Amino acid sequence: xxxxxxxxxxxxxxxxxxxxxxxxxxxxxxxxxxxxxxxxxxxxxxxxxxxxxxxxxxxxxxxxxxxxxxxxxxxxxxxxxxxxxxxxxxxxxxxxxxxxxxxxxxxxx
Amino acid sequence: xxxxxxxxxxxxxxxxxxxxxxxxxxxxxxxxxxxxxxxxxxxxxxxxxxxxxxxxxxxxxxxxxxxxxxxxxxxxxxxxxxxxxxxxxxxxxxxxxxxxxxxxxxxxxxxx
Numbered sequence: 016x017x018x019x020x021x022x023x024x025x026x027x028x029x030x031x032x033x034x035x036x037x038x039x040x041x042x043x044x045x046x047x048x049x050x051x052x053x054x055x056x057x058x059x060x061x062x063x064x065x066x067x068x069x070x071x072x073x074x075x076x077x078x079x080x081x082x083x084x085x086x087x088x089x090x091x092x093x094x095x096x097x098x099x100x101x102x103x104x105x106x107x108x109x110x111x112x113x114x115x116x117x118x119x120x121x122x123x124x
Numbered sequence: 125x126x127x128x129x130x131x132x133x134x135x136x137x138x139x140x141x142x143x144x145x146x147x148x149x150x151x152x153x154x155x156x157x158x159x160x161x162x163x164x165x166x167x168x169x170x171x172x173x174x175x176x177x178x179x180x181x182x183x184x185x186x187x188x189x190x191x192x193x194x195x196x197x198x199x200x201x202x203x204x205x206x207x208x209x210x211x212x213x214x215x216x217x218x219x220x221x222x223x224x225x226x227x228x229x230x231x232x233x234x235x236x
Contacts, residue, residue, distance in 0.1 A: 046222065046224075048224060048225075050227075056229060056230075057128075057130075057214055057227040057228050057229040057230045058214065058216075058227040059227070060224045060225065060226060060227075063224050065222070103167065105167075109180060110155065110157070110172045110174070110179050110180045111157060111169040111172055111180050111182070112157075112159070112167075112169065112216075112225060113169070114159075114166060114167035115166075116166050117166065117167075
């Protein structure tokens with residue numbers, strides 16, 4: 016079945032890079048997404064990657080996709096305190112999103 | 125450009141009651157989907173509508189239903205509420221899968 020897994024917590028120092036990892040099981044996924052959720056808020060789409068791409072860069076965000084290992088990562092360069100949130104990866108091959116458990120990123124000064 | 129609007133933001137209901145939540149998608153988006161978020165189960169897909177037709181449905185009991193109107197606005201209904209239905213209900217609209225899904229701020233439902 017479809018399953019998406021993420022580590023639960025990540026703590027980084029302000030100014031360092033953060034790398035959030037995700038693994039998925041559905042080899043027929045077409046798009047993979049990264050969403051950010053701040054307390055009391057909905058989900059904010061950060062970036063996404065098509066399954067035939069290896070990498071996508073968008074300002075401070077870099078997404079790497081290893082389709083063979085079904086591994087997705089999100090790198091945030093120069094992490095700021097405002098980046099503290101829960102980050103969800105999600106995959107789709109139909110008209111629904113399958114979400115990971117979310118990774119809580121804590122940024123300390 | 126207005127985002128996805130969900131109303132109400134907060135709702136408190138009693139067990140056994142029913143509730144209707146509303147979602148207005150981004151103008152031009154014809155796909156609307158609903159998700160339930162709880163601490164225990166995470167984010168789970170409820171259903172997806174496109175041009176007033178339900179295209180996909182998650183593994184939820186029949187107490188959960190939805191519909192979409194000709195203007196793409198969508199409602200979801202939960203009947204005979206249970207304590208376990210307490211959750212954040214999120215609506216997302218999409219122009220096309222390749223453009224991603226835009227979420228609203230959600231409706232927080234508390235069942236007492």
